[in-house]
Structures are given as C-alpha cells and as structure tokens.
Amino acid sequence: KAGVTQTPRYLIKTRGQQVTLSCSPISGHRSVSWYQQTPGQGLQFLFEYFSETQRNKGNFPGRFSGRQFSNSRSEMNVSTLELGDSALYLCASSLSQGGVGTNYGYTFGSGTRLTVV
Amino acid sequence: KNEVEQSPQNLTAQEGEFITINCSYSVGISALHWLQQHPGGGIVSLFMLSSGKKNHGRLIATINIQEKHSSLHITASHPRDSAVYICAADGGSQGNLIFGKGTKLSVKP
Numbered sequence: 001k002a003g004v005t006q007t008p009r010y011l012i013k014t015r016g017q018q019v020t021l022s023c024s025p026i027s028g029h030r031s032v033s034w035y036q037q038t039p040g041q042g043l044q045f046l047f048e049y050f051s052e053t054q055r056n057k058g059n060f061p062g063r064f065s066g067r068q069f070s071n072s073r074s075e076m077n078v079s080t081l082e083l084g085d086s087a088l089y090l091c092a093s094s095l096s097q098g099g100v101g102t103n104y105g106y107t108f109g110s111g112t113r114l115t116v117v
Numbered sequence: 118k119n120e121v122e123q124s125p126q127n128l129t130a131q132e133g134e135f136i137t138i139n140c141s142y143s144v145g146i147s148a149l150h151w152l153q154q155h156p157g158g159g160i161v162s163l164f165m166l167s168s169g170k171k172n173h174g175r176l177i178a179t180i181n182i183q184e185k186h187s188s189l190h191i192t193a194s195h196p197r198d199s200a201v202y203i204c205a206a207d208g209g210s211q212g213n214l215i216f217g218k219g220t221k222l223s224v225k226p
Contacts, residue, residue: 031211033212042216042218042219043205043216044216045212048211048213050211055212056211056212056213058213088158090158092160092212094212105162106162109159110159111160113158
C-alpha cells in the first residue's frame with residue numbers, strides 16, 4: 001500500500017513569490033492535515049481537510065491556504081513568501097470519518113523542505 | 118509554559134541501554150501520540166495511546182491520564198534508534214495536534 005506522497009521534496013523560492021505544495025494521502029484516507037516545522041517553533045498545525053472541506057485551522061496568517069480535491073489529494077499554498085516561511089512542511093493522512101472526539105492514527109509524508117531566499 | 122513538555126531534550130546512550138523519554142501535557146486529550154523523526158525529516162507514527170500501555174518490539178509506551186504524563190521506553194537500544202522522538206497531544210480536534218519540542222536520541226555503538 002502506497003504511503004503519503006508529498007511533492008516536491010525540496011523547493012527554493014524568492015521572497016514575495018508564492019508556492020504550492022502537494023500531498024497525496026493513503027488510498028481511502030479522506031482526512032489530510034498540514035504542519036509546519038521550524039527549528040525555533042517546532043511542529044505546528046496549519047489546517048485539516050476532510051471531503052474537500054477545511055474542518056480545522058491553526059494560528060497562521062491568511063497567506064497560508066489550502067484545498068482538497070475530490071480524490072482527497074490536497075494542496076497548500078503560501079503567498080507573498082517571507083524568509084520566516086522557510087521550513088519543512090509535512091502532511092499527514094488519517095482515516096478520520098468526521099466528528100470531534102474520534103481518534104485515528106496519522107500517517108505522515110516525508111515532507112517538502114522550502115527555503116525562501 | 119508549553120502545553121506539551123518533553124524531557125530530556127537531548128539524550129546520549131550506549132548501545133544496549135534502557136532509555137526513557139518523558140512527556141507531560143496540560144491540555145485535555147483524547148489520545149497521545151509518539152512519533153519518530155529521522156534526519157531528512159520523515160515522521161513515523163510509533164504509538165497512539167488513550168490509556169494504559171502499548172508495546173511494539175523493543176518499544177513500550179505508557180500513559181497516566183490522571184497525572185497527564187506519558188513515557189516512551191526503548192529496551193536494548195541500538196544505534197538505528199538514533200532519531201528525534203516527539204510526543205503530541207491530540208484533543209480529537211481533526212488534525213490539531215499539539216507537539217512537544219522533541220527529544221534527540223543518539224545511541225553510540
């Protein structure tokens with residue numbers, strides 16, 4: 001069974017540009033979550049999508065957005081890149097069917113390492 | 118104070134030693150996750166706990182809900198166990214995990 005696939009693995013962008021990252025979940029997983037990891041802040045939750053709807057959002061500015069397609073693949077977009085956006089961006093998929101309080105494990109991708117110069 | 122605290126931050130052990138990593142949390146949870154991250158970034162989910170104890174091979178995870186504390190133990194440690202171990206509190210809120218800062222483990226042969 002294929003794992004969670006993130007593309008690209010590495011990306012270098014210039015300040016002010018925008019970037020789109022992709023995440024393909026495990027087949028059958030309809031929940032996709034995104035996380036940012038930096039040396040200073042560690043891992044932080046960005047947002048979660050289920051059945052093409054954003055169900056939950058972390059405390060990030062509006063420059064960070066995402067979407068999910070009908071095949072559960074998800075993309076996240078960062079506009080007007082800043083140097084501080086340099087980070088490892090991880091996505092994770094889950095069998096979560098919906099409803100607060102249900103717990104399923106997460107399967108993480110290998111991440112996209114974004115460098116903003 | 119962070120909502121999820123891990124200790125120690127760094128840990129060096131000799132091959133074969135028994136290792137314990139601790140995680141304390143102050144938020145309400147429906148589950149606690151232990152994750153392993155190797156250099157290069159990919160994260161592997163080791164355990165999801167809501168009560169008691171789980172084990173898988175040489176790894177054991179325990180949780181005490183009343184004390185809001187969890188531990189990850191590695192028996193007979195091996196250099197391939199060298200990685201960053203991260204605990205994450207899961208309030209059941211669709212992806213919104215609260216992560217500890219991680220424990221960097223180095224096992225010397």
